[in-house]
Amino acid sequence: MSVYRSHTCGELTAANAGSEIRLSGWVHRVRDHGGVLFIDLRDHYGITQVIADSDSPAFAALEKLRAETVIRIDGRVKLRDASLINPKLPTGEIEVYATATEVLGPSDDLPLPVFGDQDYPEETRLAYRFLDLRRDSLHNNIMLRSKVIRSIRNRMWDQDFTEFQTPIITASSPEGARDFLVPSRLHPGKFYALPQAPQQFKQLIMVAGFDKYFQIAPCFRDEDPRADRSPTDFYQLDLEMSFIEQEDVFNTVQPVIQGLFEEFGKGRPVDAEWPRIPYAESLLKYGSDKPDLRNPIEMQIVSDHFRDSGFAIFAKLLEQDGTEVRAIPAPTGGSRKFADRMNAFAQQQGLPGMGYIFWRKAEDGSTEAAGPIAKALGAEKTEAIRVQLGLGEGDAAFFLGGKPENFEAVAGRARNEIGRELGLTQENQFKFAWIVDFPMYEKSDDGKIDFSHNPFSMPQGGMEALNGDPLQVLGYQYDLACNGYELISGAIRNHKPEIMFKAFELAGYGHDEVEKRFGGMVKAFRYGAPPHGGCAAGIDRIVMLLADEQNIREVIMFPMNQRAEDLMMGAPSEPTNEQMRELRLRSLPKE
Template identity: 85%
Template structure:
């Protein structure tokens, strides 16, 4: 017999009754039933119930076992009585009577329990992540992640893509986040960077004459953490194709993403209709560029109904250039109590509040509008609003006004809050949307023109478009949104050097700087570059959605905490003086 096991803890069933077997695993739980000890023995594959009574030679040793001790047992397989069968586990028809037991790895008192899946402080969970990962929920998530990655890889190969690997140590690149820098020992004073994405390399693969590349790629960005984003590193399904337009990328990627979601949706519906929504329309309708289409509410511009009206706040506001009033329809929200609740929500978000109208049945049987705004603008305007928004008795509408950039994000959050409160969101489905026509440029806080998205994207209209107002230039850039999360981003690339120089010039990068920072790519484009484009899908975020969790750390094997610290490995750590001398670096102490 094998030194440690003849079977795993998921293998045995009724057909094994009477056999002598050897199992190994962790002591998940010990139960004492009046002189009979039951152990739930757990390994990677599953759970088997083993038992010993006072006649067993191993009884005394088993009595002393602590939870999570690793043991090897020998024993005889017994079929359970019909009333004792556990249908929840594959081995529920049998139990193993222990004749011999050996401790392979003793366990001290646990800093957090593995049995029971109780909530525990994240600091403790991350410090003892190796224990946390033994829990059923996390173990399931990690296996789900592995299967998702394999499914992606299989689907990409089946789609005619080839997997290539790109460097991990490279040069700095403006991908929209801070780089992690790596000092060079051989070239003192110079630094490598960990790649924020394989962007330049995958484009160079296209220039080199390969086609339909993909990679399960690690990416490194020094970012502020969020619940749905790692502060240090993440993995993406990286894709690039030659001789393609935007729709070709969509057609190649959709079967992969759709297929993965259908394979691992666990009974949830996966909508096959992926609408194309412009960035401008997405901001208007949903208040975000990653809309959750499970919520059917779509916001609308209703400025004309308030211009010159008796509602002075909005009427005066609309006299200013660039202002709007937008409405959030709330079907089924037609009560003052609900309106007050949503108004309080807006105040929590930092706004003075939200105006509202709700419609109710009048004494004469007709539908009438109620609320402070209705009184101020009169029945004719309120009726026009109701008709535009497609509302009726028992419904409401909420209003926000000003320059869109000042209230759009809050309006988007209010739309989702209203949808949740009214039970309009279908939690049992995945809904996707392509967001297209992103602006190439935006103004930063100091009023300077900068790239708003990927700097290597082809502007719509090429060189001619770059000769006008930069803020009106759209790029061949696109995102894929799913249930309120961005899960994929991509673009058709700018493969023409002169257009690339001009695009960077508008963002304040001179020709020399572009050649210095992206010399390899600029040089390559001078020697015959094909039109090409691609995308990258966030694996961590996709698994997070499939695992039905809102915290990305629940689907990453060894995540950092919110302060970008690895509590288990004590990283980041202070370098030794010897390391600093070798790299010719000096650490400047923090100012007191």
């Protein structure tokens, strides 16, 4: 028999009754039933109930055990009485009568319990993450993550992709976030960067002729944390393909992602129809470039009904260039109480409020509009709005006006809130959509033109498109949205040096600067670069959706806290004077 175990704690069944066995694990829970001890012994594989009475040689030692002590048990497998069988456990038909025990690893008093799913402050959970990971829910999430990654690898190999690893220490690259810089000891005053993504390397792999690449890639970005984003590092399924167009990427990715959600989605329906929604249309209808299509509400422009109308606030607003009024339909939301609640929601989001109309039955049996806006507009215009939005008695509409960039995000959040409040959002399913036709450029606050997304994307229309208004140029860029989250971002790449130089020139990068910052890739493109493209899927976010979690830290084994600190390992930490001298660095006092 092994020194530590003959079986795992999830292995014994009725077939083992009468056997002498040995188990090792953690004391999950101890129950004293008047001279009979019941111990739930736990390991990675499951739980086995151990019993000991006063006749057992192990009784005295077991009686003193603290929760989470690691022990070895020798004993005999017994069948439970029929009335005591636990159908929820694979080992629920048996128990082990303890004949001997040894403490392998004693435990101090616990800072947080492992048994049960009590809520504990996140700071405590992260400081004692090794204990937190013993809890069922988190342990299961991490195992789900491992299974998802294994399934991804199998699915990619099945499509003839080859896995390669790209460098972790590299040069800085503009990916839209801050780099983590690494000082060079051998080259004082110079810095490496941790890769925000393997972007340039995977394109160079295509230039090198490898055709189909993928990697479960670690990425490093110095970002502000959110519930669905890690502030330091994350993992993505990174892939790239040669001699393809945008549709080829879609056809490759859909079976992988859809298959994952069907395999691990706990039976929740996975919509096989993945619509293509242009970026501008997505912002108009949903107020977001990652719409939750489980919510059927689509916003519409209703400016014409308010222009030169009796509702002075919007009428005056519409006299300004670039302004419009949008309506958020709210089927079944036709009550003043609900309208006031949504108005308060808009105020919480930083807006003065949100106008509304709701429709009700009039005394003569007809449908009439109610609310301050309805009174100001009059019956004809409110009826036209109702018809345009396809609403009826018992429904409502909410209105936001101004320059879209100033209210679009709030409108999107209001749409989501209305869908949830009214029970319109279809929970417990997955709906996907490709968001396409992203703008290549945007205007910054200081009026300069800059890239709005990936700078290495091919502009639609090639060089000819770049000779016009930069703000009208669309890229072959695409995102995959699911249930309100961005899961994938990708593009068909710009593989022609002359188009790349022109694209960067419009964003303020001169020829010499492009050569300096991206010289490796520019050089490679001069020696025969194939048309290529790809994308990256956020593994942490995928697992978060599959595990039905609201916070990404619930699916990462050792995450940082909201302030990008590792409370368990004490990072970031101050370097020693010796380290600073060796790197020829000096730390400035905090301002």
